[in-house]
Amino acid sequence: EGKDIVVTYKDDIVTLDPAIGYDWVNWSMIKSLYSRLMDYEPGTAKLGPSLAESFEVAPDGLTYTFKLRKGVKFSSGRDVVASDVKYSIERAVDPKTQGPGAGFFGAINGYEDLTGGKATGLSGIETPDAGTVVFKLSRPDATFLHVLAINFASVVPKEAVEAASGDFGKHPVGSGTFTLKDWVIGQKLVFEKNPNYYVKGTPKIDGFTVEVGQEPLVALLRLQKGEVDIAGDGIPPAKFLEIKNSKDGAQMIVDGEQLHTGYVTLNTKVKPFDNLKVRQAVNHAINKERIVRILNGRATPAKEVLPPLMPGYDKDYAGYAYDVAKAKSLLAEAGVGSGFETVLYATNTDPQPRIAQAIQQDLAAIGIKAEIRALAQGNVIAAGGTEGEAPMIWSGGMAWIADFPDPSNFYGPILGCAGAVQGGWNWSWYCNAELDKRATAADSMSDPAKSAERVETWKKIFTDAMADAPWIPVTNERRVVAKSLRMGGEDNVYIDPTRVINYDAIFVK
Amino acid sequence: MTEESGREKPVLRVEKLCVDARTPEGLKRVLDDVSFDLRAGDTLCLAGESGSGKSVTSLSIMGLLPKASLRITSGNIILGDRELTRLSNSQMRDIRGGEIAMIFQEPMTSLNPVMSIGAQLIEAIREHQQADNSETVARQMLDAVHIADPVLRLKQYPHELSGGMRQRVMIAMALSCRPKVLIADEPTTALDVTVQAQILNLMRELKGEFGTSIVMITHDMGVVAEMADRVAIMQNGRIVEQRNSLDLFASPSEPYTRRLLAAVPRLGAFAGTDGPPRISKAPLQQKQRETAPILNVRDLSVSYGRGSGMLFRRQVPPATVREISFEIMPGETMGLVGESGSGKSTTGKAVLGLIPFSGSVEIDGYDISRLSQPEMRPVRRSAQMIFQDPYASLDPRMSVGRAIAEPMTIHGIGTPAERRDRVADLLRRVGLTPDAATRYPHEFSGGQRQRICIARALALEPKLIVADESVAALDVSVRAQVLDLMLELQETMGLAYLFISHDMAVIERMSHKVAVMHGGRIVEAGTRREIFESPREDYTKALMKAVPIPDPTFYRSLRRSAG
Amino acid sequence: MGIFRSLLRQPTAVFGLVVVIVVVALALAAPLIAPFSPDEQMFDGLTLEGAPMPPGGPFLLGTDTLGRDLLSRMLFGARTSLIIGLVANGVAVAIGLFIGIVAGYLRGLAGNILMRFTDLMMAFPALLLAIVLAALLKPSLWIVAMVIALVNWVQVARIVYTETRGLVERDFIMAERSLGAGHGRILFLHILPHLVPTAIVWGTLGIATTVLLEATLSFLGIGVQPPEPSWGNIIFESQSYFQAAPWLVFFPGLVILLTALAFNLVGDALRDILDPTQRGRG
Amino acid sequence: MAFMLLRRLAQAFLILIGVAAITFVLLYALPADPARMIAGRSATAQTVASIRHELGLDQPLLVQFWTYLSGLLRGDLGRSYAQKTEVWTLIVARLPATLTLMAAGIVVEVILGITFGTIAAVKRGGMIDRLVMMASFVGVSAPQFVVALLLYVFAVTLGWFPMSGYGSFAHVVLPAATLGVLGAGWYARMVRSAMIDVLNQDYVRTARAKGLSSRRIIFRHALPNAILPIVAMIGIDIGQFMGGVVVVEAVYGWPGIGQLAWQAIQQVDIPIIMGVTLTSALAIVTGNLIADVIAPFIDPRIRTS
Ligand SMILES: Nc1ncnc2c1ncn2[C@@H]1O[C@H](COP(=O)(O)OP(=O)(O)OP(=O)(O)O)[C@@H](O)[C@H]1O
Ligand SMILES: Nc1ncnc2c1ncn2[C@@H]1O[C@H](COP(=O)(O)OP(=O)(O)OP(=O)(O)O)[C@@H](O)[C@H]1O
Numbered sequence A: 001e002g003k004d005i006v007v008t009y010k011d012d013i014v015t016l017d018p019a020i021g022y023d024w025v026n027w028s029m030i031k032s033l034y035s036r037l038m039d040y041e042p043g044t045a046k047l048g049p050s051l052a053e054s055f056e057v058a059p060d061g062l063t064y065t066f067k068l069r070k071g072v073k074f075s076s077g078r079d080v081v082a083s084d085v086k087y088s089i090e091r092a093v094d095p096k097t098q099g100p101g102a103g104f105f106g107a108i109n110g111y112e113d114l115t116g117g118k119a120t121g122l123s124g125i126e127t128p129d130a131g132t133v134v135f136k137l138s139r140p141d142a143t144f145l146h147v148l149a150i151n152f153a154s155v156v157p158k159e160a161v162e163a164a165s166g167d168f169g170k171h172p173v174g175s176g177t178f179t180l181k182d183w184v185i186g187q188k189l190v191f192e193k194n195p196n197y198y199v200k201g202t203p204k205i206d207g208f209t210v211e212v213g214q215e216p217l218v219a220l221l222r223l224q225k226g227e228v229d230i231a232g233d234g235i236p237p238a239k240f241l242e243i244k245n246s247k248d249g250a251q252m253i254v255d256g257e258q259l260h261t262g263y264v265t266l267n268t269k270v271k272p273f274d275n276l277k278v279r280q281a282v283n284h285a286i287n288k289e290r291i292v293r294i295l296n297g298r299a300t301p302a303k304e305v306l307p308p309l310m311p312g313y314d315k316d317y318a319g320y321a322y323d324v325a326k327a328k329s330l331l332a333e334a335g336v337g338s339g340f341e342t343v344l345y346a347t348n349t350d351p352q353p354r355i356a357q358a359i360q361q362d363l364a365a366i367g368i369k370a371e372i373r374a375l376a377q378g379n380v381i382a383a384g385g386t387e388g389e390a391p392m393i394w395s396g397g398m399a400w401i402a403d404f405p406d407p408s409n410f411y412g413p414i415l416g417c418a419g420a421v422q423g424g425w426n427w428s429w430y431c432n433a434e435l436d437k438r439a440t441a442a443d444s445m446s447d448p449a450k451s452a453e454r455v456e457t458w459k460k461i462f463t464d465a466m467a468d469a470p471w472i473p474v475t476n477e478r479r480v481v482a483k484s485l486r487m488g489g490e491d492n493v494y495i496d497p498t499r500v501i502n503y504d505a506i507f508v509k
Numbered sequence B: 001m002t003e004e005s006g007r008e009k010p011v012l013r014v015e016k017l018c019v020d021a022r023t024p025e026g027l028k029r030v031l032d033d034v035s036f037d038l039r040a041g042d043t044l045c046l047a048g049e050s051g052s053g054k055s056v057t058s059l060s061i062m063g064l065l066p067k068a069s070l071r072i073t074s075g076n077i078i079l080g081d082r083e084l085t086r087l088s089n090s091q092m093r094d095i096r097g098g099e100i101a102m103i104f105q106e107p108m109t110s111l112n113p114v115m116s117i118g119a120q121l122i123e124a125i126r127e128h129q130q131a132d133n134s135e136t137v138a139r140q141m142l143d144a145v146h147i148a149d150p151v152l153r154l155k156q157y158p159h160e161l162s163g164g165m166r167q168r169v170m171i172a173m174a175l176s177c178r179p180k181v182l183i184a185d186e187p188t189t190a191l192d193v194t195v196q197a198q199i200l201n202l203m204r205e206l207k208g209e210f211g212t213s214i215v216m217i218t219h220d221m222g223v224v225a226e227m228a229d230r231v232a233i234m235q236n237g238r239i240v241e242q243r244n245s246l247d248l249f250a251s252p253s254e255p256y257t258r259r260l261l262a263a264v265p266r267l268g269a270f271a272g273t274d275g276p277p278r279i280s281k282a283p284l285q286q287k288q289r290e291t292a293p294i295l296n297v298r299d300l301s302v303s304y305g306r307g308s309g310m311l312f313r314r315q316v317p318p319a320t321v322r323e324i325s326f327e328i329m330p331g332e333t334m335g336l337v338g339e340s341g342s343g344k345s346t347t348g349k350a351v352l353g354l355i356p357f358s359g360s361v362e363i364d365g366y367d368i369s370r371l372s373q374p375e376m377r378p379v380r381r382s383a384q385m386i387f388q389d390p391y392a393s394l395d396p397r398m399s400v401g402r403a404i405a406e407p408m409t410i411h412g413i414g415t416p417a418e419r420r421d422r423v424a425d426l427l428r429r430v431g432l433t434p435d436a437a438t439r440y441p442h443e444f445s446g447g448q449r450q451r452i453c454i455a456r457a458l459a460l461e462p463k464l465i466v467a468d469e470s471v472a473a474l475d476v477s478v479r480a481q482v483l484d485l486m487l488e489l490q491e492t493m494g495l496a497y498l499f500i501s502h503d504m505a506v507i508e509r510m511s512h513k514v515a516v517m518h519g520g521r522i523v524e525a526g527t528r529r530e531i532f533e534s535p536r537e538d539y540t541k542a543l544m545k546a547v548p549i550p551d552p553t554f555y556r557s558l559r560r561s562a563g
Numbered sequence C: 001m002g003i004f005r006s007l008l009r010q011p012t013a014v015f016g017l018v019v020v021i022v023v024v025a026l027a028l029a030a031p032l033i034a035p036f037s038p039d040e041q042m043f044d045g046l047t048l049e050g051a052p053m054p055p056g057g058p059f060l061l062g063t064d065t066l067g068r069d070l071l072s073r074m075l076f077g078a079r080t081s082l083i084i085g086l087v088a089n090g091v092a093v094a095i096g097l098f099i100g101i102v103a104g105y106l107r108g109l110a111g112n113i114l115m116r117f118t119d120l121m122m123a124f125p126a127l128l129l130a131i132v133l134a135a136l137l138k139p140s141l142w143i144v145a146m147v148i149a150l151v152n153w154v155q156v157a158r159i160v161y162t163e164t165r166g167l168v169e170r171d172f173i174m175a176e177r178s179l180g181a182g183h184g185r186i187l188f189l190h191i192l193p194h195l196v197p198t199a200i201v202w203g204t205l206g207i208a209t210t211v212l213l214e215a216t217l218s219f220l221g222i223g224v225q226p227p228e229p230s231w232g233n234i235i236f237e238s239q240s241y242f243q244a245a246p247w248l249v250f251f252p253g254l255v256i257l258l259t260a261l262a263f264n265l266v267g268d269a270l271r272d273i274l275d276p277t278q279r280g281r282g
Numbered sequence D: 001m002a003f004m005l006l007r008r009l010a011q012a013f014l015i016l017i018g019v020a021a022i023t024f025v026l027l028y029a030l031p032a033d034p035a036r037m038i039a040g041r042s043a044t045a046q047t048v049a050s051i052r053h054e055l056g057l058d059q060p061l062l063v064q065f066w067t068y069l070s071g072l073l074r075g076d077l078g079r080s081y082a083q084k085t086e087v088w089t090l091i092v093a094r095l096p097a098t099l100t101l102m103a104a105g106i107v108v109e110v111i112l113g114i115t116f117g118t119i120a121a122v123k124r125g126g127m128i129d130r131l132v133m134m135a136s137f138v139g140v141s142a143p144q145f146v147v148a149l150l151l152y153v154f155a156v157t158l159g160w161f162p163m164s165g166y167g168s169f170a171h172v173v174l175p176a177a178t179l180g181v182l183g184a185g186w187y188a189r190m191v192r193s194a195m196i197d198v199l200n201q202d203y204v205r206t207a208r209a210k211g212l213s214s215r216r217i218i219f220r221h222a223l224p225n226a227i228l229p230i231v232a233m234i235g236i237d238i239g240q241f242m243g244g245v246v247v248v249e250a251v252y253g254w255p256g257i258g259q260l261a262w263q264a265i266q267q268v269d270i271p272i273i274m275g276v277t278l279t280s281a282l283a284i285v286t287g288n289l290i291a292d293v294i295a296p297f298i299d300p301r302i303r304t305s
């Protein structure tokens, strides 16, 4: 008693189906509702077996064999068996599920057949017995263990999915730390501790209630009054200084780094950004310190694609310094010394339009007249994915936060050729075949022994990409979560690099 | 004033009352030093010129002058021992209804359009009588004012009633208050003479039963003779003569009074003639038998749908006007008389195509049931209507000058300057001053509004005018002037009239032919001489008999013989 | 004309007129009198922690969250907001009056079709239209004005329709028909004047709401886009700061209120002047 | 009357189809690809294509619309793209809250509006009139957000009402009051305007001559004559509130349709947008229909044609 806490979010929880849920709000809840073969240690990026007791990787990196933990039960009471794992991953890949995570499993044998509708299962997953799962890959994938730790690899019982007849997301059954006890649509979700969870002493709270539809500002007021324990959406800029400078501020604010980079894409297929010099010029033109100030210091200026916490981040990389004169001379060299007109897209929630305006002002200083289009997120994403449409996009609000702490996750869709297609996420339309090749090679170094070498490879890929300046890396924003005074736990379980709020590890003092 | 000073104190005393009207041109005196006394159980008749201030006087007593434009500047109104002009709003409220009730001159606009008759009546009854069965009382009241089918009427709304019925509802409402003083402002203008006689009787009963004193405003000298103990004659905002009624009729002293009495028409004055009297020197338009009638009505029927019907009731109501036929030749007047509610106004509106009807109506050769709105335009030019309710038929936001010029503008006649001149001329001819043109309808007296409507109808010099009780609110002298004008136009231009009136003397004076309506049918029709001198139907005979005689001695003797 | 002279005789109307004139003049003179450029994000316009500066010092009304001078932004923003509040709103009221009055007057098919069309327009989500337009068109002041007019007329039409239905049954309309007046004449000379009070209410209250609506639409991407200021978007941008920096909401809110109120004072006086039963009042 | 109702209902149905069609076309024109949004960042083109096929988005517009329409006629609003749940379930879940807030908000604004509008009309030109007029302008001009939070501060500092949520009467008070305060200005001004006209009419004079109390005169005689436009406004408000009042719902954590719609718009969740649009369209059409149908009952002169 007294161990139940209240968490608030603005947006409704879209779904708790692990094959579908893919936003940072339901991400952490799905994490706690289900278990996966692999998982991370709370607050860190350290990967280890979870539902699996142990695993083996064949030397060629193409076969992974997992032994399941014994006696793990779904909340429905049934034992978790190997076929559940197979079923769950197939389900995540099956186009009928319409899930966003299929792509992660692309290395498993039979992937193409399933997504192409030629097969109903993945030939690459075998279940020799109820306690063993064997994955056969078509190519080595260094990130494969990470993939088995992401939500899409969560294990679900087939019969429950079928019983929910398409509405599994509202009637989840898993074997995670919590179970869903009640869901009042549009109002709240009540999670209850799973007493049978296979790691003793986890979780540390008896349950948590998620109240949705709560305006962040209001959530904070309630938090200060003690009605709310975690304001999930964090502290809006308008309120940040007030809380920070208040008496209990320091204890209420959890302010930590996350795997985030905020950037401006420079569309390499749109004039004059097709010119490297122009891209470099604008990189020099942005006063990132000022933007950090606008963000009330809740960020640090970014120099490259990867955030500092990410393996492969190059501490020594200098990046493009703020240098208006240099920017101007580069523009002149590119033949657009008198400036030009362009368009800068941004989403329309505070503080994004403000940051866009700060960038706009910096661009104006070197003679570039950028018109701002602040639109709803869906429209910006659409513009980015349309060839020749958006010359510049400020990524704020949609910026890349890594799915798992591996540098590869920052490349493929957003900088690789695969993403530079209609509807893709590579809004710079930057396609460097040579880098792509190196990236594939790096991802094939699945041997754990080579991991250091692999990281080095990635490091180089990103700094080389920066030489082409498809982006202006602007800030690495820290995540800010507000919690009530009674909440305990290290900061890093509130800003867990792999799951935002780690409901398994937080506790009430 | 001195002769009866020994008697008891007056219930109501008006002393040196002055009222000013605020106009854009500045203050204008409307009442000037008006004084009179009303003794308990007496009836005081206020008679006089239209626009002389009779209604303003009564509104002042009620404390109901329109704040925005009229204000008492000096004088006192004393009821019992209270000075009404100094009372607060809430004190005044206690007086209204119970102590002084009023019957307003214009029943259409004075009834709440969105409340049923019953609700409006019952409300008055509840407020002033300790009756638990107010609904029954309301029905009895409607019965008392001789409205047929009271149960149905209680549920109806003002616009579903005929002019006379509305007026009787107003009367019933005021009487239900059982007031000590009753102010009746032209209470019988829309009533046919038989009903009028019954209403006057009812008021006398009230007087007898509850000791009510009555201030009666009327221009009908017959009614004055019948009702009044005292008479005050008003002209131009002043009381010019105030006397005992017998004395006044016997020996009027003021020239205006004399003129007034002289102008009183007497039924039978035109006995033995076929047409109205000659007014102008113009050569009489020879009535040619072979010319086509200007208005030819065949089998006209009108029925009103139940407008606010309940969800699933779609019964066909009985027709209000049933298969009537008549024709009017150019230069001819047909008088239409009949019981209140018999369908006269309905007929008038239908023949001009203003409400849906069945049967055929031909105006000037056009069969109007087949015409579309634009095709009606020439017909509208040659046929005009003067509505029974003048105030309601004027756009309150349009100045009188523009209202009168309206038909000319619509039909594109004349330049603006010419129209202005014509408006001024028309105003003068109906006895108003040309400066009326810049004023708005609410700034006029009832009779003045009626004349504005007449002027508007005459503006186009149409071939046919449907005149619905169009001189009812005029005092006899003005009425004579207006009637003469109408006759003169008929003589000079061959105008034809469908003349609806309950005033038999007016009908006698104006008509060539007369039709008598009863229950939606024409029960008797013929030349004026036939109808007036040898009526066949009982109803027609009763009508003739009920006409009040403008001679008080007649009534005194009548009462003496009865009691 | 006479109406104008009558207006000048009413003190409240004169006050309203003066405010209107001052606001318009300030808007026109913005480039001359604004102390700063409205778009300049000044370095000393933010505290070290990045908070906006409160009123006082060089920034008379304080600065916004990007360190821009609020006064200058409000002066320039007046242009946009006046156009929206007057033109867009005026057009909406005019269309609404026209459609409502015609639909309420006409019987039968035509009136019915017109009113059902209004229902359709009303039932159709304005926001969606705005979003689609935003995505398809280049945002501009005139487009947002058009969208506002397109969205707001329906409500006026509904009210006017209902009132007209009552008015056409009044006796003087029948009298007018008996004189041979055409539909147009009855509609615009006899019914319309009775709707003046309604038009004034919607016209003046609408100023405030359309100015704010413009901000919502800008937010969705179809109005004026940053950094161009308007009263509405100054409020909108900083509404969550109303505790941290109340001046950002208060001052623009105040001028919107004042402007709407000023127009209302003039409108009310006009209403009295146009109402003959109120002649000689006051 | 019954016939007219039937005809109006048929027309209402057509209007709804019209709304559905226009919305459908507009959403189709919207440059955002739902399949892409669903497929997520790491999806291959093939995955996107198969999702598109699953959703039927690869069909021509007309076919898609027909599919939707025939579903609609069977009472099927489709499934949300993002939530993979029946849209109907989502809307129904939020309906009680929306209806409650709508009813409460309208009651508050109508009561406030009529009361203050009437007082202002009666005391026309006086101090009270001026104050009411000012207040109504403040209400109308104030951004929703500010009003809501001001009231909110009341709740926080005074603690009279729960800050947010849904369920009890106490929860309704603040959001309804916010909506009421924001909307009452319109009503007050309209009532004032209409009452000024009505109070000048002769029948009000008659009522006064009967010695009725001021209250009875105002409520029984004057108001019914001034109420028609108010009824029309209520009809309008029903529709608007049904579509959801995004800001007020958000501030008070009210689980209404507005939040659902807002989120759906951001996510381009077309089935939800369609569902909400049709729900609110239905409410608007119904509101207008009711306003039109009761008009002749309020003013019997109006013919039901
Ligand atoms: N609201 C007003 N504003 C200005 N003048 C008015 C107003 N009401 C009445 N008058 C004027 O006051 C005078 C007296 O009007 P009142 O209604 O008392 O006449 P009346 O004697 O009742 O006439 P009638 O017999 O025609 O009804 C008229 O000349 C009229 O024009
Ligand atoms: N709009 C209406 N709806 C329903 N019934 C109506 C309507 N107008 C008139 N009536 C009814 O039609 C009948 C005839 O009315 P009409 O006005 O023609 O009488 P009238 O002969 O002019 O009477 P009066 O002499 O009293 O004016 C009355 O019973 C009346 O109640």
Ligand SMILES: [Mg+2]
Binding pocket: B054, B055, B056, B105, B185, B445, B446, B447
């Ligand atoms: Mg009079």
Ligand SMILES: [Mg+2]
Binding pocket: B162, B163, B164, B344, B345, B346, B388, B468
């Ligand atoms: Mg009649």
